[in-house]
Amino acid sequence: MNLEEAGRTTGARLLRGERNWWFLGPGGVARLRAGHLTADGGLRPDTERRLGERGLLSAAPNHAYSLTVLTSTDCNLGCAYCFQNTAQDPSGGGRPPRITHARLTSQTITSILDFAGRQMAAAGLDRLALLLFGGEPLLNPRGCVEMLARAADYNLSSAWMISNTTLLTPKLARRLSDLGLDSIQVTFDGDREDHDRIRVRRSNGGTFDAIVGNIARASDAAPLRWIVRVNVSHHNFRGIDALVDRLAEAVDPDRCTIYFTRVGDVGVGYANDLLHTGELATCFTRWQRRALEVGFRVNRPRAHRVCPTCGHTDGRYGAVVNADGTLSSCWETAGKPDWKVGTVTGGYLPGAVTRDRWIACEDLYRYGEEGRVLAEFHDTVDAALLDHLDETGRL
Incomplete structure (x- = not known):
């Protein structure tokens, strides 16, 4: 072959x-x-x-239908790179313009689950995998709770959330966990000082201590697992070694899977001068090994695989649904009118209409480098990780 x-x-x-x-x-x-x-x-x-x-x-084979639901398109943070921004903050602050406001309601939940049920039946799938997304999903906690509770009728097999966790309380964490939420993905933008310059509240102010504290308190209240995403840019990469150690002291690393990713631009004017060079590959390898040493989980590399949500242009195995019931092909285009591919009440638009709107994972990201350079970077980092997992008996 x-x-x-x-x-x-x-x-x-x-x-x-x-x-x-x-x-x-x-x-x-x-x-x-x-x-x-x-x-x-x-x-x-x-x-x-x-x-x-x-x-x-x-x-x-796929057995679960992968449903992503935005419970709110609003966000209480103003990160400059967010793909739901429509431009940079002209004043240079933390209030970039964003996609149009929408908030999930009980009526829309009914339409979404009816749509999911039809899609599951058409594909012969007997389980539902749910992702609660935003904006910041916890700006609509009622929507999160109701979506989880009602999804149980569709054989909910897994549920997770992508959240900045600044609004997560122990009581809410326990409630969401009781309804089937397994894990929450949360992002850090470097060590405390760098993070607090980058991941800022729209009302001003850093978020590092609030996020770490809320993770620790939520972990005491509920058996949630955590997916820690670390964004890497020229603004923060020199502090990431310290971040790994700081997080290991503040949260339970055994309940956390950590990964590192170079953040790019999706056309909103965000600039990241850090390139996928040999130096960066060496940094990724060092961060991953240190994370394993202090007790974090690091996922083993894998083959390229088709995303169940955006990898099929007919939405066969999953869908991304905005809070107003609009369908998009991918997280990156949710809430953007020009990228609409249908609605949960009317179904997907004809292929002739959706062909140029169907975006798959990271199709919109711009890194300023050739695809070959990115592929070589990932191959180098992944090979080094497999070598280390093998050497340390973790493979």
């Missing part, structure tokens, strides 16, 4: 480690030696057969 062909059909990747090769297929990871490969870097027929017998060439 030629790896380029395999990558197109299955998302498979082949990475060069320090002492061996790593094969990442839709069904898992395998360690390979040079003898498993052909002279042109493909898989030998016997290697391909063995990988197939181990199930590494086949992805598990």
Whole structure:
């Protein structure tokens, strides 16, 4: 099998480690030696057969419908890079203009769940996976609670939220957890000083201590898990080593999965001068290893996979629904009228209309570099992580 062909059909990747090769297929990871490969870097027929017998060439079928619901398009923070901004704050402060206000209501929840039920039946799916999204979803806590409670009638199998957590209280965390919320993703923009310059309230003021404190108190109140996203830019990357250690002291790292990502621009005028260079790859590797040392979880690299929400232009396995019931193809275009692909009451618009509006994960992001450079960066970082997981018995 030629790896380029395999990558197109299955998302498979082949990475060069320090002492061996790593094969990442839709069904898992395998360690390979040079003898498993052909002279042109493909898989030998016997290697391909063995990988197939181990199930590494086949992805598990979808059983759950992936539904993303914005409970509010408003946000109490004013981060300059947010893809829901429409421009930068002309005054240079923390109040960038945003997408139009919308708030989830009981009536819209009914329409959304009716739509999800129809989509699940059409695709033969028997479970629902729910993401509560915003804006800041906790600006509408009633909407979050009602959406979770009513989703139970659709065999809710998992639920998570992306939140800045500045509004999360122990009582609310317990209530959401009781209704099936498993985890919350929260973002940090570097160590405290950098974070408090970047992730600011629209009413002014930093957020680092409030976020950390709310995570700790919510963790005491409910068995939530945390996905910690660390945004990396030229504004903050020198402080991220300190951030990892600070977070490990402030929260329970065993309940946290941490990942690092270079934040880009989606056309709102945000500038990040940090490039995907060898130096940055070395930093990512160091941060990941330190995170593991202090007890955080770091997800193992995987094959490229089709997003269930935006990876199918007919919305077969998932949908992104704005608080007003408007359908978008992806998180990045939610709430933007020019990217509307339908409504929950009327369904998806014809393909001739949605073709140029169907955006998949990170299609809109601009990094100022060629795709090849980004791919090499990710391959380098992922190979180093697999080497380390193997060396330390974590693979």
